[in-house]
Amino acid sequence: MxxxxxxxxxxxxxxxxxxxxxxxxxxxxxxxxxxxxxxxxxxxxxxxxxxxxxxxxxxxxxxxxxxxxxxxxxxxxxxxxxxxxxxxxxxxxxxxxxxxxxxxxxxxxxxxxxxxxxxxxxxxxxxxxxxxxxxxxxxxxxxxxxxxxxxxxxxxxxxxxxxxxxxxxxxxxxxxxxxxxxxxxxxxxxxxxxxxxxxxxxxxxxxxxFNAASATIKIKGKSVHPGYAKDKMVNAIHIANQFLSLLPPNEVPEKTEGREGFFHVHKIKGEIEEAEIELIIRDHDAQHFEARKQLLKDIAGKLSDRFGDFIELNIENQYFxxxxxxxxxxxxxxxxxxxxxxxxxxxxxxxxxxxxxxxxxxxxxxxxxxxxxxxxxxxxxxxxxxxxxxxxxxxxxxxxxxxxxxxxx
Missing domain, CATH: 3.40.630.10 (Zn peptidases)
Structure with a gap:
């Protein structure tokens, strides 16, 4: 010893x-x-x-x-x-x-x-x-x-x-x-x-x-001179911000404990032309876990309807x-x-x-x-x-x- x-x-x-x-x-x-x-x-x-x-x-x-x-x-x-x-x-x-x-x-x-x-x-x-x-x-x-x-x-x-x-x-x-x-x-x-x-x-x-998955959201934008951008510019940073705003604000690591699951955004980078979000999904309950993954898909779909086909979502299971x-x-x-x-x-x-x-x-x-x-x-x-x-x-x-x-x- x-x-x-x-x-x-x-x-x-x-x-x-x-x-x-x-x-x-x-x-x-x-x-x-x-x-x-x-x-x-x-x-x-x-x-x-x-x-x-x-x-x-x-x-x-x-x-x-x-x-x-x-x-x-x-x-x-x-x-x-x-x-x-x-x-x-x-x-x-x-x-x-x-x-x-x-x-x-x-x-x-x-x-x-x-x-x-x-x-x-x-x-x-x-x-x-x-x-x-x-x-x-x-x-x-x-x-x-x-x-x-x-x-x-x-x-x-x-x-x-x-x-x-x-x-x-x-x-x-x-x-x-x-x-x-x-x-x-x-x-x-x-x-x-x-x-x-x-x-x-x-x-x-x-x-x-936890059941665990990772998710990457890649957002494409269109850069146009801001003085002439009306109905032309697609700001990937703005869309990324919209995506994050639609996640449940209290379901994050710093506000959960025990068997409570969460979304954890651990990396974000972006410019007008391109932005990327990396996050992880965690939940002990298998049904809740699947619901969390579906929420990301729903948000991506909602924003695609609003801004156009600029969002690519990739979810990968990590462990169960x-x-x-x-x-x-x-x-x-x-x-x-x-x-x-x-x-x-x-x-x-x-x-x-x-x-x-x-x-x-x-x-x-x-x-x-x-x-x-x-x-x-x-x-x-x-x-x-x-x-x-x-x-x-x-x-x-x-x-x-x-x-x-x-x-x-």
């Missing part, structure tokens, strides 16, 4: 930001730097069947130490960090025995991590926090999960008295851009079920997530709610829940307001609930993770392996 912190710090020092506009896998070559390091480390701790394929997917095996047959289970985390915020030159700060006050991340830029704005900080008073320096994200999403899985496997290798079946681990690229499972070889992985270690606060245990694939094998959630309770961790069963590799893998035949990795405020400069939460995540992984073996008669 003593290697957990230095292992994590070493991982976050490697920039693995993914790129949604790249067509390659992995989407950025720099992800392979961490991947190659992990392959070496897996060999070092004694894992078997260690492999990395041409797309950067890593798999490895911890063999069973039991005579009876036990289900093969897996643990999965992703190596990339979000393209939303820089992950270059990450310089973590370690706050020991956090006193419950403000944490100055960057004095020169007056960037402060405060419980006044992030009240959940107070539940970690007295613990060791790992934060950013205010200029980058941290990368606990999901390098905390990577470090926890490897540390748990190392612990099991060093403690053969803990009986377990065959365990498979995998580390994937490009999860942050929705492609982490696209080239995952489920048959090669060979597990009956798995867990992604990619959640947030301690205790999170999730088996349902894994609940329907996990519920038929709900014992895999119950094993994780029992593991947490045995460690005096109160399980927090709630829907993921996002997605993980597990959502896609569940539809590919590998049921895959999600377990906490411990971090908070992902995708930005206020990201942090309590060391004690990471340690508990390691213990939960070990207990899941143990309890899976115990429950097989």
């Amino acid at each position: 003593e290697q957990l912190l230095p292992r994590f710090l070493e991982y976050v020092g490697i920039d693995t930001q993914s790129d949604p506009y790249s067509k390659s896998t992995p989407s950025t070559e720099k992800q392979l730097k961490l991947a190659k390091k992990l392959v070496t480390e897996l060999h070092t701790i004694g894992m078997e069947e260690v492999s990395i394929d041409a797309n950067g997917y890593i798999m490895a095996t911890l063999p069973s130490n039991m005579e009876k047959e036990v289900p093969t289970i897996g643990f999965i985390a992703h190596m990339d960090t979000t393209p939303d915020f820089t992950g270059k030159n990450v310089s973590p700060q370690i706050i020991k025995e956090y006193d419950g006050g403000d944490i100055v991340l960057n004095k020169g830029k007056e960037i402060v991590l405060s419980p006044d704005y992030f009240p959940e900080l107070l539940q970690y008073k007295g613990q060791t926090l790992i934060t950013t320096d205010g200029t980058t994200l941290l990368g606990a999403d999901d390098k905390a999960g990577v470090a926890e899985i490897i540390t748990a496997m190392e612990y099991l290798r060093e403690h053969p008295e803990i009986k377990h079946g065959k365990i498979r681990v995998a580390f994937t690229p490009d999860e942050e851009i929705g492609r982490g499972a696209h080239k995952f070889d489920v048959k090669k992985f060979g597990a009956e079920w798995a867990y992604t270690i990619d959640g947030s606060q301690i205790g999170e245990l999730e088996f349902e997530n 709610n894994m609940r329907e694939k996990v519920e038929p094998v709900f014992h895999i959630v119950e094993i994780a829940e029992e593991a947490m309770k045995s460690l005096d961790i109160e399980p927090i069963l709630k829907p993921i307001r996002g997605g993980t590799d597990g959502s896609q893998l569940s539809f590919m035949g590998l049921p895959c609930p999600n377990i906490f990795a411990g971090g908070h405020n992902f995708h930005g400069k206020y990201e942090y993770v309590p060391l004690e939460s990471m340690q508990k995540a390691v213990e939960v992984i070990v207990k899941i392996c143990e309890f899976t073996a115990i429950q097989i008669k």
Whole structure:
């Protein structure tokens, strides 16, 4: 367990930001730097069947130490960090025995991590926090999960008295851009079920997530001298503004929670001749999800009737709610829940307001609930993770392996 912190710090020092506009896998070559390091480390701790394929997917095996047959289970985390915020030159700060006050991340830029704005900080008073320096994200999403899985496997290798079946681990690229499972070889992985270690606060245990789609609206215009533009100019920027005004104003990320869905406009650019909007659609309910996609089509149709045939709408499904694939094998959630309770961790069963590799893998035949990795405020400069939460995540992984073996008669 003593290697957990230095292992994590070493991982976050490697920039693995993914790129949604790249067509390659992995989407950025720099992800392979961490991947190659992990392959070496897996060999070092004694894992078997260690492999990395041409797309950067890593798999490895911890063999069973039991005579009876036990289900093969897996643990999965992703190596990339979000393209939303820089992950270059990450310089973590370690706050020991956090006193419950403000944490100055960057004095020169007056960037402060405060419980006044992030009240959940107070539940970690007295613990060791790992934060950013205010200029980058941290990368606990999901390098905390990577470090926890490897540390748990190392612990099991060093403690053969803990009986377990065959365990498979995998580390994937490009999860942050929705492609982490696209080239995952489920048959090669060979597990009956798995867990992604990619959640947030301690205790999170999730088996349902958003249905997700992306949408691109391309608008063509006609540029004419504004002094002579009457009945001639078609201003693509104006049409884009009209499109956005017809979206429900309260159904956005900053005004929704729980199972409430949303539209999230994350990019817009435009000139008179051409404008483009990029947004994502999220909803836990399948019917509501379809209704949201239909609303975009209706808006595009309405504006086409008003302005002419200048609008092109493209909607692509990204992933679906894994609940329907996990519920038929709900014992895999119950094993994780029992593991947490045995460690005096109160399980927090709630829907993921996002997605993980597990959502896609569940539809590919590998049921895959999600377990906490411990971090908070992902995708930005206020990201942090309590060391004690990471340690508990390691213990939960070990207990899941143990309890899976115990429950097989």
